[in-house]
Amino acid sequence: MTPTIKELLSSKSEERPVRVKGWVRTKRQTKSAVFLEVNDGSCMANIQCVFSPEQFSAPALAAELERCGTGASVQIDGRLIHSPGAGQKLEVAANSLKLIGEAPAESYPLQKKAHSLEFLREIAHLRPRTNTFGAVARVRNRMAFAVHQFFQERGFCYVHTPIITASDAEGAGAMFQVTTLDLERIASQGKLDYEADFFGKPAFLTVSGQLNVETYCQSMGRVYTFGPTFRAENSNTTRHLSEFWMIEPEVAFAELEDNIELAKDFILHLVKVALEDCGEDLSFFDARIQPGLIDGLRKVAEGSFNRMSYTQAVKELEKHVDQFEFKPYWGCDLQSEHEKFLTEKVVGGPLVVTDYPKEIKAFYMKQNDDGRTVAAMDVLVPRFGEIIGGSEREWRLDRLENRIKEGGLNIDTYKWYLDLRRFGSTPHSGFGLGFERLLLYVTGMTNIRDVIPFPRAPRQADF
């Protein structure tokens, strides 16, 4: 394979013959030189390829050069040299040019100018060719790898939980139904028989791998999932997707405190890796997307991570009632405005909130001795609020059964889940981290549809 531009630009600057393959970002010409900037996605920087007058006055090369506009794919042979120009250390003194795929300027949607994110969303197949989306793709890739590194280094086992599920696992949200039944025929005949469906009963896309991964937690000890998750909520916001990627670790013999430690270490690890390995891309985000981004991440990496109980948080909020649209009170769900206030105004950084009222949390969370709260923990971050939701799990059979009944859930569908408490039960804890929300946090991007290659949302499933 041809060396990448990243490799070329990071090589020692002694002169040597090189070949460049990539896509033209911009062409500039003067009487004395033609400059072609080429990018291949390996890094933010382009490589500048320079053609001298004797070359671009040759008819064959001139004709090729003519058609090398923004977006064209090219192969250039030349010498890697110290650049006499000001903007770059190295450049390619080109000997030859091969136009591989033309991109006619009249019809190619991307121009050598800034485009709005809204416009680029409409051309999701071409937007990775822009600086912004190239950077997002590289950071996303590095963060995905860092997720695995973090858990693998700590002896976690990566478990593949199912995408298709036959039970509404935890009531975490509206589900997409999976069926092979002919809906149009059902609509016209008015007859519905799930016996005839593929699985012999209703089936759905998973809203969480947690319940499944708990089974492996109760044999492997430290486990995690990292896969696609689906919510059919009619959510139209900058932080919700219908299809997103979620990371869910689960640890046996771990209590709430262990869980909080793990979550903190996890976030710290990811932020540090981003700062260390994605510097060029983060600098771009800092300059063009979110001023102050890098400073904020550095502060986090230095370990400023606050925590308070839900009860303390509500007390804090009650001091500033006049600033909220929704009045905070003990027992209320924390609103977006409350979460933002806590992270941005009260602590000025990420915040762990623990021990929520049981009424506003899921049935599987461990009930505290006070009888009114559960051992839950949410990690909130400035700019958009909740990034992690987790808890110690209720591992006592009778308590868990009671909660299922109280919640009006069908106990039969949880039989296998309750078996985990019936046989060799252990205290255990885990959390869920929305991968795209992490990316929003690390990149400073503000719309979740811009940190996943092909966003799926209500009325949006193009490409």
Place this chain on the structure above:
RNA sequence: UCCCCUGUAGCUCAGCUGGCAGAGCAAGUGGCUGUUAACCACUGGGUCCGGUGUUCGAACCACCGCGGGGGAGCCA
């Protein structure tokens, strides 16, 4: 699902009280002794989102529909 904003050239937008369709960038052409969001000059470029209505006259006003954005709720 609810609330608010918005839709005009390839892109970003201006268009006053209803009276001839505009700018910047992009593109094309020419110029320019190394440019780097290159620069300078010139040129071409329009279903004013769609429909209906009001009016002598609608990009502009009204109604309906569609698209986009932001906020809220649900959550990760």
